[in-house]
Amino acid sequence: MDNWLALFDGQTRYFLDINDSSVKPDVLRFYGREALSEPFRWDIEFTTLQANIPPEQVLMKYASFRMRSGKSVHGMVTRLEWLSTSKDQSHYRLTLSSRLALLGYTRQCAVYQNQSVPEVVEQVLRKHGLEGPDFEFRLERTYPPRELITQWRETDLEFIQRILAEVGIYWRTVMDDVRGLDTYILADSQLNYQFDVRLPYSEPSGLFDGAAESVWDVRTWHNIATGTVVTRDYNYRTATTPMDAAVSVRSDAVTTGEYYRYAAPYREAGDDASPEPETESGAFYARLHHERELNRSARIHLFSNAAHLTPGQVLEPQGDVITALQEGVFLTLVTFRGARDSRLHVSVWGQPYTERYCFRPVEIPRPVIPGTLPARIESREKNDTYAHLDEQGRYRVKLDFDREGTESGYGYLWLRMAKPYAGDTLGWHTPLTDGTEVAVAYSNGDIDLPYIAYALHDSEHPDHVTRDNPTRNVLRTPANNKLRMEDKRGEEHVKLATEYGKTQLNSGHLVNSKGETRGRGAELRTDEWGTLRAGKGLFVSADSQAKAQGEVLDMSAALKEIDRLNQQLQQLEIAAEQAQALKADVDSQIRMFAQRLKPLQEALLLSAPEGMALTSGEHMQIAATKNVAMNAGGDISAGVMGNLTALTGEKLGVFARTGQLSLKVSEGPVEMQAQNAAMRLFAEKKLTMSSASDISFAGKKRITLIGGGSYLRLEAGKVEYGTTASYLRRVKRTMAASASAKPVQAVSLPPPATMREFNPETLAPWVTPVYAKSCLKEKGCTDAGTAEEPVDNFGQMTIFAQPVEDDCCGYGHEHEHADDEVVQHAQSAKKRKSDAGGANAPAQATAAPLALGTATGVMTQVWGEWSLTGVLGAARGIPYVGAMMSALYVPSAGEGSDRVPGRDEFWYEEELRQKAITGAKATTRVRFFWRQDEQGNMRVYGVHTGEGTPYEGVRTANMVWNSEHNQYEFTPAHGADGPLITWTPERPEGSDLPSHTGSNIKPIDQATILVTPIPDGKDEYTTPPFPVPDERDLNDYILVFPADSGIKPIYVYLKTARDEPGVATGEGKTLSGSEKWLEAASSGLGAPVPSQIADKLRGQEFSNFDAFRTAFWKAVADDSALLSQFTRGNQALIKKGYAPFTIPEEQVGGRKTFEIHHNERIVDGGEVFDMDNLSVATPRRHIDIHRGKSE
Known part of the structure; x- marks a missing residue:
């Protein structure tokens, strides 16, 4: 002083x-x-x-x-x-x-993108000349960047005050006496209050106070405050995510009620249970609003003569003070009044200091834009041909008011466009291109929630419907795809067109580009290819149906004509049968009429009351898988200028009921042959054969002429004739000479014609029906079996194996081997067509080195017989593969056969090939898998799957030809470093390997492979193959080869990864002190592996998953806390490495103990020994998990 x-x-x-x-x-x-x-x-x-x-x-x-x-x-x-x-x-x-008051003289509209609130405030302050020493951010939180912050018709001061208040940042002024300037501190918590401001609480003396500073005359106001603030918002980016938050800040205030705030500006709900929720989350804003409410719950006013008091200080009055002053007063407003002839009067306003909540500036409402603003669609390329969209179909725009020179395509955030119709990947969206004028609207008028409301035409983008064509309704795209509807009376028409190939559908009054009439009715045209397809049936008719009256499928006129001609043909058939001529297959036509044409089931019916013509500039073909029938009430005339050929696979019959059958040739011979049977000519009356030249009769063995009982027989070295009455010979002379013979002119006849059978559905050569539906192969039935039966009833089974070089191997493991030698083997393989074999094909057991890359190894036959000439290979680390061919081969199967069911009950190559392309499964009634028996030996087991069970679908896969290695390969969809299965059609030359190669191939000592029905769960089964593995763990495929390979599909089943060695990994889950471990085994995915068990097993190597399971339960036995949760009987089982029993309600059939479940399927890449991928479940819950049932 x-x-x-x-x-x-x-x-x-x-x-x-x-x-x-x-x-x-x-x-x-x-x-x-x-x-x-x-x-x-x-x-x-x-x-x-x-x-x-x-x-x-x-x-x-x-x-x-x-x-x-x-x-x-x-x-x-x-x-x-x-x-x-x-x-x-x-x-x-x-x-x-304050210098900040000068910001109130700048009013503008501006857009800030991808910046946080402090970053925007700093940018505005620096624009007004404030530098680093002039302001300081003391923030305890990190504020995320916002997609958009808009300044709309606000002064810069109003703008920064508003956005700072939105996030609860306050600022106070500090005088810099060194520079003689005012500076500013921006803060967001109590930590940045100014503390240690103390003054005595005492009223100054009336006469002289000795310039002693103090405070006096306290007044307080207390109000009821809102008890809870609830916020909710909607974010279209996460449309179904809950966005609710409810916060109630602890305080000494008296509270009641709830303040519900909808459409608060946040992107995620946040944790409303945390005292420090995520910044700018729903919980953050809810807490912020509640702190504002609490700021108003108590107010304090004091008088003082201390000039150094200023907002942002925590004043601590000293002396005997009331309760409201004991923790201090946070000053929010201070006024000063003085004069030349009077002392200083200071008026202080504030609120009780508390650590529970902070001072927050009063919220300033955002400006509102009630209408729309003009903007233009903006692309990164000027005049872009196509719309510039993001992955959600949103647009970038350039607002007309925005004066910032941003890079093209980045002037505004991505905006949704309002549409008349929308849904889940459906709706109406006509893309907008660069430069299109749009109107940007704002949800609830919020300046930071814009969207595109609609598009408009302007002087640069004129409307295509004007006063020149007011009767037209037109939807036209930039590429001139068009939907035009003309409403001009008397000239109504609709046009749907695309520029590609000038493809158009025109209906009504047809006009050209000049509006001139070019036709009436309907036109479907294109310069490219055209297709007319109707899956259920197609009716094309020229029958009149005036004014669109009547049923769409009114086929009565056409069907009446077909029915009448069918009846005429039936009469001709009866006549042909009486004449013992070849009957026409009229029954099939009648069936087609009744079953296909009348209900129009997958049929095409063409009808014209006055005639129909088909013409072609070159060729015309008529083809049918079954029958072609032509009926005419009058004549059928066929005329050709070239050759007319009639070819039949069986019989050819020609029958004329009343008129003559005329066969005449103007030039050239007439030749008739019965190449492999007899020929007969018969006439009820006279049979005449005449020639203007010679007639020759020749028979390689004999000729016999018979008339009225007398005969003449000519044969090699003998002429014989005879009669029962007189023999009259009238000759001029008779001469005798030496013996002589005239050789018969040899006629060369071809061997019997053979034909390959074709699939009537695919028109491809018929292939062996393959593995899909199960029963005895010889009987051809398709019902699932009900008794145990050998695999030979279903197909020819063979097992292959390969040496496993080391324990590290697995599918996808690469070895550093030179592959020059195997490539040479592949290139030397012969390109002969494979012998696909058949039901009676001799077994040709073959095994040879396979031309494989480093990811696959040679498979050697170790069980069964094989009749395909070629070599099977598999990825290294797969020790065994079982394969079956000729499955369900029924050579006599055919539609309509009374011996076996129709072929539609089997899968055929083309069907399986299509399934392999789409990733679909083929149903089957028998499947196979690998499992160790009770002695630890590897065995193959087969089961009947049962209709409608999860087991009936087996994966299909295409074998793709690799021309580099001369082999077919299959690589799973989820990928690996090489193929999983390979097949070389031919053995490399010079190879003659024995049935076993390598001492480390373990032989399959199994006399036969049986297929057993899966039990219905009523009885207990404890021996293999029961319990059957989960369907998700069956590792089998139907491999389908290209159509031109000649190789029939093969069913293979691989030794599963459960049987491979591995090392235990994973961290497990820490259990709370009171948590019962296996209480969760009957819900969700089951109970996780406890972390203490994972710690014991991690890093240990196991020969297979069964060995891991035993070690797992023994580890549980070694943990006293976990073991104490089981009964004595179960404790004894666990100590032996066995799974404990569940309660009876969770047992199913013979499955009574807890089971270990793989959360991610092994076939989908799930790790076998990863304990974070394992959980323990009851049998009932385990079954429900695989059936996709929730708790």
């Missing part, structure tokens, strides 16, 4: 200095207001000897107002008011304001 007194003389208490000004003011009186989160304002009256002060001498000048007590205020003069002038002096009033 003494230092300050040295600066002044006399009674002057206050000084005002205006920089760079000749004005010398003498302070008369003043009023100052300082508050949190707003610029300060000091109204100061002064007198001066100078009259008529020019405003530029004062305005926008830095000034400092100092008090004798030590307080200094540095700011900018923003207002000057002349009050009066006398002979001696002039009286003025000026306003000294």
